[in-house]
Amino acid sequence: MMNYKNSHRNNEENAFTPMKILSFTEKESIVNELKDLFGIREIKGTMIMKGREKIFLFLGDFKPRELKKLENNIIIERTGVYFGKIADGGLRLSIEGTNILKEQITKNIFTLDSKQAEDWIFGRDLNIETGKKGFLVMQHNEDFLGCGKASEKKIGNFIPKARRLRERG
DSSP states (O other), X not given: OOOHHHHHHHHXXXXXXXXXXXXXXXXXXXXXHHHHHHOOOOOOSEEEEETTTEEEEEOSSOOHHHHHHHHHHSOOSOOSEEEEEEETTEEEEOHHHHHHTTTTOOSXXXXXXXXXXXXXXXXXXXXXXXXXXXXXXXXXXXXXXXXXXXXXXXXXXXXXXXXXXXXXX
């Protein structure tokens, strides 16, 4: 039986969260952080925050005021592509975020060999010392596979369970 505390928390988690369209200043702050981390110069489109941590990138024709007007009339679950998440240590780009910016990423790239890439897409952490700490963009050949977080002895994997490859069996 679920107690009230858990039931209340689940209702809060499932409640509609309005989108917050990031201002020019807020977007520039993110661009500057990504410039320091990965060498990013610019990000086109509108950045939208859902909840306290998820950022989406909208590249459509609607202007920010039109998006807000639309949201006043209907519930908008998502707008744009999941771009990244504000996490401890900065902004962690999603798989889509790394692919949108792949032409601009010049720093903190970790190149995976074939075995490491396989482990990565199965959702496994990589037990490897990189000499770095913080977020790294994972790359195999020409493919960008999201971000991992390097610590002293490993790179933590953030691929969601639903997107990982599964063992055949």
